[in-house]
Amino acid sequence: MVAAAPGLGIDKIGVAAADPFTVLKERLVKHREQGFESGFEEPDLDKRTDPSLLLPEPRTILSIAVAYPSKLKDAPVSEPGLRRGILSRSAWGEDYHHALRRRLDKLAAWLIERVPEARLMSMVDTGALSDRAVAERAGIGWSGKNCSIITHEFGSWIYLGEMLTDLPLPPDQPVEEGCGDCTRCIDACPTGALVGPGQLNAQRCISYVNQTKGYVEEELMLKIGNRLYGCDTCQIVCPINKGVDFRHHEELLPDPEVAKPLLRPLLQMGNREFKEKFGASAAAWRGRKPIQRNALIGLGNFRDSESVPDVARVLTEDPRPELRATAAWALGRIGGEAAEAALSEALAGEREQEPAVREAAERALRQIRKVSSGSRGEL
Missing domain, CATH: 1.25.10 (Leucine-rich Repeat Variant)
Incomplete structure (x- = not known):
């Protein structure tokens, strides 16, 4: 499957066990109590942390990562009378929801061709599960102090998606945390929304x-x-x-x-x-x-x-x-x-x-x- 990933347009793929995310649930409960939620998330914390509520008897979660550009070539100049705004890099190209769903559909077809009876459920961003928590468990990268998944290959300039399945696949090992003592992201946050390593007050982000x-x-x-x-x-x-x-x-x-x-x-x-x-x-x-x-x-x-x-x-x-x-x-x-x-x-x-x-x-x-x-x- 790893060898097939590039042909499916996937830059990195990892395998995680579909066990409940118990530690994450504790963090999310505290996050809610502190009023740090954005309101865009799935409101049901059980669905966000228990894969079995989304797909009966899941065994595995596949996590995929797709790298995107971080630099704007031939950027137009902003000048008086012709001032310009900027979109974040995650919105520069085609809507990543569509781009990743196509890739997950291809991955699903690849799996079904080999195991026709497999049950699959794909999610991109708006799904109940936490993309970052799944990616961290699947060894895609580590959870950085800026609340992004950071990979050795692509940094944090990646889109994430996942697929729940009943296939019993051997899990990958998580990646060792690599931020060390660095706090540049926390120090640079314009509004102080990064209230601590891996802690975001979304209301101020x-x-x-x-x-x-x-x-x-x-x-x-x-x-x-x-x-x-x-x-x-x-x-x-x-x-x-x-x-x-x-x-x-x-x-x-x-x-x-x-x-x-x-x-x-x-x-x-x-x-x-x-x-x-x-x-x-x-x-x-x-x-x-x-x-x-x-x-x-x-x-x-x-x-x-x-x-x-x-x-x-x-x-x-x-x-x-x-x-x-x-x-x-x-x-x-x-x-x-x-x-x-x-x-x-x-x-x-x-x-x-x-x-x-x-x-x-x-x-x-x-x-x-x-x-x-x-x-x-x-x-």
């Missing part, structure tokens, strides 16, 4: 925050920078990932204009255009609202004065209050007379009825005027 659909606290907006989807900081700083860039899967290669898109055009993008541009990427699963909100955050953090008309149009015309409030914040960050005028216009009379938007606009206006008065005082 930028990768989680910029996939939500609601309002974002100012503290976190400042940390998001120009990230439109996900966050790679804890992987970029990992010394094991240095120089690692595998590009042998064509469908996972990035389109630079998708991976690093212009921000201003995103603001007025309709559903159809959004699907045409981002529909093949994993970044599209939450729809366009989070991407557009994050584009506003990016323009605000760039203090891109040339984008004021575009941001102001969102503030006055967009039907979604979360985007209008974010636009107000962005104008406050950008500052200047044009931004001040746009905020004043939005607040005139009873034009804006949403309290959260009015509050954001008033706060932004105060910020601009404070900066302006301070500048006059220096003259």
Whole structure:
């Protein structure tokens, strides 16, 4: 099976026993008690840790890993008036859910051809089991302090998937932990979401925050920078990932204009255009609202004065209050007379009825005027 893996498009395959993940369950219970869950996970902790609840009498779990690129070739330049955002590397090429399911389907066909009576159940990311826990047990790599599975061959730039089966296959040995005393990922986390080695407070993780659909606290907006989807900081700083860039899967290669898109055009993008541009990427699963909100955050953090008309149009015309409030914040960050005028216009009379938007606009206006008065005082 290991020899067949490359022909199936699989870079690494491991075998684990299908015993319950008892230690993981203890960690998940504590994780929930601390309020560290993202809410995207399978809510039933028993299903997340007991394979027998998913497939009757399982004997084995197969774990697969597929490497993806970490470097963007011919990356477009971000410059004033043409500022760009960035998608995390896991969303650069084709949606990995589709890419890995195809490979798991091929692996299933390979197994059924040899053992027709075998029972199989495949999962990618959205399945109940923890991809990382399975991969760790199957010897794919070790669980790093950044909560990623790290391999000696591909670093942590890998997608994971697994297959439950009743086939009694000999298990592989786990890989020895290789982080040592290094804490670069913990030290570099922009929001302190890595609260300890292998411990993540998902509520503060930028990768989680910029996939939500609601309002974002100012503290976190400042940390998001120009990230439109996900966050790679804890992987970029990992010394094991240095120089690692595998590009042998064509469908996972990035389109630079998708991976690093212009921000201003995103603001007025309709559903159809959004699907045409981002529909093949994993970044599209939450729809366009989070991407557009994050584009506003990016323009605000760039203090891109040339984008004021575009941001102001969102503030006055967009039907979604979360985007209008974010636009107000962005104008406050950008500052200047044009931004001040746009905020004043939005607040005139009873034009804006949403309290959260009015509050954001008033706060932004105060910020601009404070900066302006301070500048006059220096003259």
